[in-house]
């Protein structure tokens with residue numbers, strides 16, 4: 001078969017990168033290479049290699065259990081497969097890690113979310129020595145447990161030490177996937193997730209201009225400047241080719257606080273008055289508010305297609321726009337679209353689609369990331385408004401080829417809604433993403449942030465808006481930047497001399 005330089009061989013790319021898995025069980029194990037006895041990375045990776053899943057089509061033979069492997073920059077440095085001088089070719093964002101002040105300018109983790117409090121308050125002691133994340137998947141909990149035991153036994157035998165990211169009372173401190181409301185597509189807060197994903201096509205030809213700014217698989221640049229690689233001919237670039245970066249971010253969700261916010265807002269006299277023409281019950285008002293915060297109803301229907309109620313026919317719709325039409329950057333020309341979906345609704349900030357971006361944000365469309373995360377922690381029962389003390393939230397797996405240009409850029413947009421020329425996005429007093437914005441930034445480093453969420457309401461007066469003061473529902477529990485190397489690079493770590501790799505192009 002002829003080699004196609006514009007497409008990675010799917011057999012050489014870790015499966016997690018190019019496809020969303022539907023295994024109902026997973027566990028995400030964290031390791032350090034230091035602190036154990038007789039560290040033997042070759043034996044560890046060799047033990048794991050037979051279960052390493054590529055992105056090749058598995059047809060009818062869906063694996064009962066399988067795994068993928070990510071390495072931090074500090075981890076890679078200790079494995080000695082890349083020369084120290086070549087290691088410097090990795091992008092500085094990956095080298096310095098997410099607790100670095102440069103990254104924190106975008107991520108905005110302050111207060112309870114600050115890096116010193118990550119990983120169950122172990123902070124920098126773990127941030128500096130987290131070296132490897134193993135993502136283990138199983139069709140049943142037995143399949144999962146069996147493989148988790150094999151991985152941890154090999155780690156112990158080979159001198160790796162497991163790091164527990166949560167308190168011991170929560171699932172023994174490990175990150176286990178949970179099924180929320182008995183529906184694998186639901187995340188805590190009750191929304192359906194995993195609907196809208198970018199095209200992962202690595203081939204530059206045929207991409208729309210909106211996608212030229214986004215890279216995923218390393219070594220296949222789509223934009224002129226935005227593939228930081230490394231993509232040279234050195235040992236770092238050879239190791240990184242066909243890999244992808246993973247911003248692995250654990251986010252606690254305070255579901256009781258979220259439920260309480262919806263209930264109190266639905267009973268707020270101002271809200272009731274402004275929505276009186278809709279004749280909604282209290283429960284319906286809560287659903288209406290939840291949809292406005294997200295940009296989609298909890299069943300998945302986007303507000304742009306189903307503005308008045310959730311509809312089964314639009315529940316998995318990905319194809320819609322926000323309708324900026326004047327072509328003049330900064331024009332406040334789409335008030336009608338904000339009557340359906342508020343400007344700061346989570347999905348509208350995370351992917352403003354055709355909405356005009358302000359000049360400094362470029363002309364190549366919004367930064368995109370691929371999401372492969374899942375919830376952790378048991379469900380909070382029956383819409384409770386008091387907390388039960390269980391740790392629960394999102395195991396965020398955010399993939400991209402450029403951590404600074406895609407993941408962190410998007411995060412800065414969520415914390416500072418100043419990426420578009422809308423009047424409401426006053427750069428000197430920017431609002432935040434209704435679900436994701438770090439509210440504490442308001443009281444600490446950036447007092448000018450607007451901590452309110454504006455929902456334009458159609459009715460008697462088009463100018464009328466509901467303005468809600470936003471509490472914080474989320475706390476960052478930890479973040480690690482990992483490289484998900486190619487299958488051949490992991491074979492090299494495992495000391496496998498002639499790994500067999502059949503061809504299946506992108």
Ligand code: HEM
Nearest residue numbers: 189191192193194195196251294296347350351394398410
């Ligand atoms: C606990 C935290 C979060 C919650 C509850 C949440 C919730 C959601 C929901 C319900 C959707 C709609 C489903 C879909 O389109 O697939 C969505 C979409 C999305 N989210 Fe989040 N999310 C969270 C964190 C994040 C983070 C940290 C990022 C970025 C770094 C992010 C980026 C996105 C993107 C890019 C989309 C797709 C938007 C589109 O293309 O229309 N989310 N999120």
